[in-house]
Amino acid sequence: MVSQFEDLLLRLKEEQEYNKEICGNSYNREFMEYIYVDPMGNRIKPGYITQHFALVLKKHELRKIRFHDLRHVVQHCFLQME
Numbered sequence: 148m149v150s151q152f153e154d155l156l157l158r159l160k161e162e163q164e165y166n167k168e169i170c171g172n173s174y175n176r177e178f179m180e181y182i183y184v185d186p187m188g189n190r191i192k193p194g195y196i197t198q199h200f201a202l203v204l205k206k207h208e209l210r211k212i213r214f215h216d217l218r219h220v221v222q223h224c225f226l227q228m229e
């Protein structure tokens with residue numbers, strides 16, 4: 148596994164543990180096996196990122212691309228790091 152990706156996963160797990168501790172019984176434990184959950188433990192639906200990606204691009208005056216296209220760029224960057 149690429150070390151940067153491993154670091155990201157460990158950081159997300161730490162955030163989830165912290166949020167679980169802070170939220171106590173209010174934290175949703177139904178999605179404990181998921182990587183991407185919101186601060187309350189609710190599952191972030193896959194379409195959320197895709198739907199909001201265009202808004203982020205527009206807000207920051209960036210060229211319009213599909214979120215899906217990023218996977219090729221990121222994969223290439225990770226392979227170059229190894």
